[in-house]
Amino acid sequence: MTENNKKSVIRVENLTMGWPGKILLENVSFDILQNEIVFIMGGSGCGKSTLMKTIIGLNPPMAGDILIRRESIIHSDQEKIAEIQRGLGIMYQSGALFGSLTVLENVRFPLDQFTKLPMPAKDLTSQMLLAALEMPHAANLMPGELSGGMIKRAGIARALALGATILLLDEPSAGLDPITAANLDETILRLRKNLNCTFVIVSHELKSIFRIADRCLMLDPVSKSIIADGSPEELREHSPNPRVRQFFNAQPDGEE
Numbered sequence: 001m002t003e004n005n006k007k008s009v010i011r012v013e014n015l016t017m018g019w020p021g022k023i024l025l026e027n028v029s030f031d032i033l034q035n036e037i038v039f040i041m042g043g044s045g046c047g048k049s050t051l052m053k054t055i056i057g058l059n060p061p062m063a064g065d066i067l068i069r070r071e072s073i074i075h076s077d078q079e080k081i082a083e084i085q086r087g088l089g090i091m092y093q094s095g096a097l098f099g100s101l102t103v104l105e106n107v108r109f110p111l112d113q114f115t116k117l118p119m120p121a122k123d124l125t126s127q128m129l130l131a132a133l134e135m136p137h138a139a140n141l142m143p144g145e146l147s148g149g150m151i152k153r154a155g156i157a158r159a160l161a162l163g164a165t166i167l168l169l170d171e172p173s174a175g176l177d178p179i180t181a182a183n184l185d186e187t188i189l190r191l192r193k194n195l196n197c198t199f200v201i202v203s204h205e206l207k208s209i210f211r212i213a214d215r216c217l218m219l220d221p222v223s224k225s226i227i228a229d230g231s232p233e234e235l236r237e238h239s240p241n242p243r244v245r246q247f248f249n250a251q252p253d254g255e256e
């Protein structure tokens with residue numbers, strides 16, 4: 001399959017979103033294709049988290065639609081929306097692990113909530129996910145005993161528990177040292193290859209972006225639109241917008 005005829009797994013259609021008196025994005029459309037790693041970028045407060053919440057159906061847009069594998073997560077009935085949501089794996093910035101549960105219990109939590117699998121099957125699935133995230137020996141640890149990188153990995157393992165192949169990660173490398181962040185990037189690439197996952201990642205980490213992004217979408221609060229959509233290399237060299245080139249060249253203000 002070539003890049004151009006890959007399936008759209010997320011379609012954002014004529015989206016207008018924001019809050020009363022504050023429109024963040026106006027009439028924006030884009031597709032995220034199967035197996036892509038797409039970074040959502042933009043300055044603080046431009047609406048990255050709001051866009052993520054809108055994509056997962058937790059923030060009704062002012063207008064437009066979001067289709068997940070061609071089904072609307074906005075206009076379907078509640079039961080359908082819940083079913084679509086179970087196909088999306090979300091990792092919040094903090095990892096959002098339950099502090100009173102072990103790592104294994106955290107990963108198993110969605111299986112406990114949404115499946116009737118017998119306990120041994122749920123434990124085995126959770127253990128396999130921890131192995132896939134390269135932390136098989138952490139199953140019985142408490143979240144408070146984990147390093148920052150392991151917390152993120154456990155959060156991703158939990159996001160995968162129900163078999164999601166679309167993963168949305170909020171600032172996965174925030175707070176990680178460069179080596180741990182690079183290792184996490186390698187894991188994301190491996191998961192994409194082995195599980196055929198699609199990743200939507202909110203992050204500004206240029207090193208991660210150049211290592212793993214297929215595409216970057218940059219939100220702009222002034223035009224309330226997407227001012228950049230391309231690979232990081234394309235945007236660094238050829239974006240018509242000097243601010244975009246400046247960002248991808250990691251230049252401080254005044255150098256362009």
Ligand SMILES: Nc1ncnc2c1ncn2[C@@H]1O[C@H](COP(=O)(O)OP(=O)(O)OP(=O)(O)O)[C@@H](O)[C@H]1O
Nearest residue numbers: 019020022024042043044045046047048049050051
């Ligand atoms: N529930 C809410 N009600 C009203 N305004 C909100 C709400 N949530 C966020 N906002 C506002 O919407 C704007 C966008 O917020 P959002 O968190 O999406 O930005 P962001 O790009 O993710 O920012 P950051 O990079 O700082 O996390 C901000 O001005 C924020 O104050």
